[in-house]
Amino acid sequence: MSHRARLGQYRLTSPAGRFAVDVGLAGAEWYRSDVPRKRLKELMGRSDMPALRDCVLWLGLAGGAAAGGVALWGRWWAAPCFFAYGVLYGSASDSRWHETGHGTAFKTRWMDRVVYQLASFCMMRDPTVWRWQHTRHHSDTLIVGRDAEITAMRPARLARIVLNLLGLVDVPVALRLMAVHASGRLTAEEQTFVPPEQRRSVYRTSRVWLVIYAATVAAAAASGSWVPLVLVGGPRLYGASLFVLYGLTQHAGLGENVLDHRLNTRTVKMNAVNRFLYLNMNYHTEHHMFPMVPYHRLPALHEQVKDDLPAPYPSMWAAYKEIVPAILRQLRDPTYFVKRELPSTATPYRGPLDGLLPAAEPVERMSVQPG
Amino acid sequence: MSQWIRACAVDSIDVEDVAPLVVGERHLAVYHSEEGEYYATDGHCTHERALLCEGLAMDGVIECPRHNGQFDYRSGRALGAPVLVDLRTYPVSVRDGYVYVDIDG
Numbered sequence: 001m002s003h004r005a006r007l008g009q010y011r012l013t014s015p016a017g018r019f020a021v022d023v024g025l026a027g028a029e030w031y032r033s034d035v036p037r038k039r040l041k042e043l044m045g046r047s048d049m050p051a052l053r054d055c056v057l058w059l060g061l062a063g064g065a066a067a068g069g070v071a072l073w074g075r076w077w078a079a080p081c082f083f084a085y086g087v088l089y090g091s092a093s094d095s096r097w098h099e100t101g102h103g104t105a106f107k108t109r110w111m112d113r114v115v116y117q118l119a120s121f122c123m124m125r126d127p128t129v130w131r132w133q134h135t136r137h138h139s140d141t142l143i144v145g146r147d148a149e150i151t152a153m154r155p156a157r158l159a160r161i162v163l164n165l166l167g168l169v170d171v172p173v174a175l176r177l178m179a180v181h182a183s184g185r186l187t188a189e190e191q192t193f194v195p196p197e198q199r200r201s202v203y204r205t206s207r208v209w210l211v212i213y214a215a216t217v218a219a220a221a222a223s224g225s226w227v228p229l230v231l232v233g234g235p236r237l238y239g240a241s242l243f244v245l246y247g248l249t250q251h252a253g254l255g256e257n258v259l260d261h262r263l264n265t266r267t268v269k270m271n272a273v274n275r276f277l278y279l280n281m282n283y284h285t286e287h288h289m290f291p292m293v294p295y296h297r298l299p300a301l302h303e304q305v306k307d308d309l310p311a312p313y314p315s316m317w318a319a320y321k322e323i324v325p326a327i328l329r330q331l332r333d334p335t336y337f338v339k340r341e342l343p344s345t346a347t348p349y350r351g352p353l354d355g356l357l358p359a360a361e362p363v364e365r366m367s368v369q370p371g
Numbered sequence: 372m373s374q375w376i377r378a379c380a381v382d383s384i385d386v387e388d389v390a391p392l393v394v395g396e397r398h399l400a401v402y403h404s405e406e407g408e409y410y411a412t413d414g415h416c417t418h419e420r421a422l423l424c425e426g427l428a429m430d431g432v433i434e435c436p437r438h439n440g441q442f443d444y445r446s447g448r449a450l451g452a453p454v455l456v457d458l459r460t461y462p463v464s465v466r467d468g469y470v471y472v473d474i475d476g
């Protein structure tokens with residue numbers, strides 16, 4: 001299969017998606033480590049306090065950094081302020097979006113909903129479309145033609161990944177999709193996972209967001225200053241790099257079309273600052289196996305199941321020493337993937353480690369259809 | 372037509388917990404609320420049919436283990452995406468220390 005044809009298989013409207021449904025890879029039962037019900041209930045238990053603390057810290061630091069940056073505007077000391085603001089807005093919002101999207105950050109449900117809307121806005125992700133897209137990612141993790149959240153395809157679109165360290169693909173795409181949604185349409189791919197009764201809220205949200213961005217641009221033009229754009233929208237560009245770097249550690253280079261998160265997902269040890277920014281999503285294998293467990297209980301869940309999982313990567317550096325060569329090799333040989341070794345204490349995996357794609361077919365063109 | 376089935380002993384489900392009830396091919400879920408009441412619903416999530424007995428019961432809500440979809444288990448009402456279709460509920464009665472479910476109710 002040519003590289004171009006293989007990349008075409010990642011589209012949700014591709015033959016690979018239909019193939020995955022036909023062979024039972026879609027919506028399948030995934031392996032889960034055995035955790036006694038009583039212990040799992042403890043781990044799933046909800047509390048407002050950890051997320052309230054982390055939210056106050058997140059918004060307080062972002063507000064302080066923004067105020068400092070504005071006060072020091074035009075001086076060099078504004079740069080570290082806006083760096084911090086950018087990271088908190090353009091990167092830390094990703095994990096807040098993720099955790100509140102699962103509804104596990106807070107015990108009080110309206111708090112999850114409020115933070116979800118705010119973080120979705122910061123990340124320029126429509127709250128409805130991305131909720132359904134992420135639902136699909138959990139049903140069909142790294143299933144080709146089913147999972148729309150595969151960042152490093154085989155072969156990887158390397159330029160896209162590098163440009164996205166500054167949001168240079170994501171942001172134009174998000175603005176284009178906002179315009180598409182505001183006109184009352186969804187893309188053909190979005191139509192495969194957003195139910196018809198949910199589409200009106202997509203159109204409504206994008207119209208509100210476009211008004212906010214238009215007002216920001218108008219404020220910048222009227223004041224003759226970049227400050228409004230540096231504060232709203234801009235951080236999704238200049239602050240995005242960390243979330244891209246965190247996100248790539250999750251699945252890049254690992255086997256596709258396997259029904260076991262131990263083989264297609266990484267757990268990476270990170271320091272306290274990264275775990276605050278990333279809300280413990282470095283325990284990613286555990287999160288995929290048990291999405292009911294809130295982020296602040298993932299370290300405890302890791303201790304519970306670690307003997308059944310491949311050894312965690314000791315650092316981001318260690319993970320990238322595997323990821324970068326794997327992605328580069330996949331540029332030449334898309335059949336290559338990293339095989340995760342299960343420890344002798346783990347329940348063995350007996351299925352195929354990778355593969356299961358249909359024969360090559362012409363690449364489909366992306367199209368926009370009325371919703 | 373009613374068909375009452377003895378589901379379990381009252382003390383076999385913790386408060387704020389859920390247990391499976393399998394009758395032939397059918398899967399149901401039985402709940403014990405914080406107020407001490409018992410409820411029963413279909414056992415599979417209406418989204419992608421995950422088993423609700425593996426989820427989290429809290430404040431009258433069952434949260435699905437697969438995508439965190441939430442249902443009010445007292446009424447069966449789906450509380451929002453990704454669950455959009457309500458759960459079927461069943462009459463429950465408690466007699467002589469046992470929970471009974473009318474699986475045709």
Ligand code: FES
Binds near residue numbers: 418435436438453
């Ligand atoms: S299977 Fe229950 S929410 Fe998806």
